[in-house]
Amino acid sequence: MMTFDDLFARPPADPVPPASPVAPPVAPWKVLIADDDAAIHAVTELALEGFRMDGRPLAFLHAYSGVETLQCMAEHPDIAVLLLDVVMESDSAGLDAAKAVRERLGNRQVRIVLNTGQPGSAPEADIIARYDIDNYREKGELTERQLFTLMYSCLRGYRDIAAVEQSRQGLRRLVDALPRIFHLTAADRLARTCLEQLAGLTGGVGLNGVVLEQDRPDGPARALAACGRFAEWAEDGPLPPDVLAALTLDGNLREHDRWSEWLPTGGGGRRLLYLDGVAAATPLGRDLLALFVRNLAVAFDNLRLKEEIEETQREIVFRLGEAVETRNQETGNHLKRVSEAAGMIAAYLGYDETMVSRVRYAAPLHDIGKIGIPDHILNKRGQLDAEEWKVMQTHADIGWRMLKDARQDILRAGAVISLQHHEKWDGTGYPRGLRGDEIDPLARIVAAADVFDALGSHRPYKTPWPLERILEHMVKERGRHFDPTVVDAILALAPALMESRTRYPDIER
Incomplete structure (x- = not known):
């Protein structure tokens, strides 16, 4: 040995x-x-x-x-x-x-x-x-x-x-993370995801991070997302002194273990990403971190631009709908109530956030085709005769033709809703006589939401119905006029749907 x-x-x-x-x-x-x-x-x-x-x-x-x-x-x-x-x-x-x-x-x-x-x-x-x-x-x-x-x-x-x-893996995580953050459509989810990705990029050891949002520079700051020692403050507590100091800076902070970055936002507010505990990062790791933060700022800027474009689209949609409602001697509040009701119903039925937003913002276009209906028919106080009713039914196709070639999702959804919101579950509706699942889900939701609100509203030819009578009618038409699952959602959501009438009441003309 x-x-x-x-x-x-x-x-x-x-x-x-x-x-x-x-x-x-x-x-x-x-x-x-x-x-x-x-x-x-x-x-x-x-x-x-x-x-x-x-x-x-x-x-x-x-x-x-x-x-x-x-x-x-x-x-x-x-x-x-x-x-x-x-x-x-x-x-x-x-x-x-x-x-x-x-x-x-x-x-x-x-x-x-x-x-x-x-x-x-x-x-x-x-x-x-x-x-x-x-x-x-x-x-x-x-x-x-x-x-x-x-x-x-x-x-x-x-x-x-x-x-x-480690740097190679960090670069791979960075490359994998960027497509994900650029596809997020809400600031809070983007903030949470960015902190998750940063934790992976830096190894997550000792990383403390928070994304703050202020409606105005001198207003209170709230946390969109937080990790590490900032997680407790995000729930309840005073603003940490180091974060408060970063909020007072005009520019970004780059110290040994502390980083802060102003992120773009719209409407006069502002957002701040603040990190500490990054001292252990290698020089290459810190370069990757800086690259990620720069791309994160671009992602928030894209989100800001997207929100502004969507808000403009929503405003245009409501204005178009209100133009029709004005001709129809109704108010834009009917459109707001139908819009809210459609979104609540879609969420109740389990649709994802994209579909919920789509039906909420496209719902005001359901009667856009009435812009092509003559006033003497549109506002007739008595019952329409056969020829007048035939003309009135054309508003579904008019709306479809107006919107079907649009490139925006909301307008394309509005085209389908306009065309199909008078179809009936049993196939007796118009203009195509579609039945059941042949009818687009968004059109089925808006059809029921529109009737629910219209029955409770004043019209030239009727007085508002009480809630009990409205619900009786919806149950009666369950499986005939309306999708049964949509009626069930309305029955469950009735108190919330009526509450929106309080916030958006009819205006006497």
């Missing part, structure tokens, strides 16, 4: 001076000693006692066979150095283990040093080339100083490879 003196022949030179005192390490470097001779484990630990690099000591793990080596490497993928004996349970156990670490486990970061007491059985050049080995040593040739030098070299290589890999 080898002794310590056999393994590490001490050189005549002066001993290596002790390392300078350093602060306690955050985590040690993991070193796996894989050898079937227990004495090798003991003397290696003894020789490296007190070793430190970058303020971090060594933590030794032990394996006594090729099988144990692979098991330990699988359980500890962050092992930095593997000191691997060639001959253990078989003459090639070490070589087989080295190949499996690289190929089966896919670990390209660990630095592998082969130790052998039988160098003639495995030529060095062939081993290093075939098995992706970082160093090859004979057990009897290492002095203690050489072992120190070898460990420094291996750990520096591992550290640099790990940093490159």
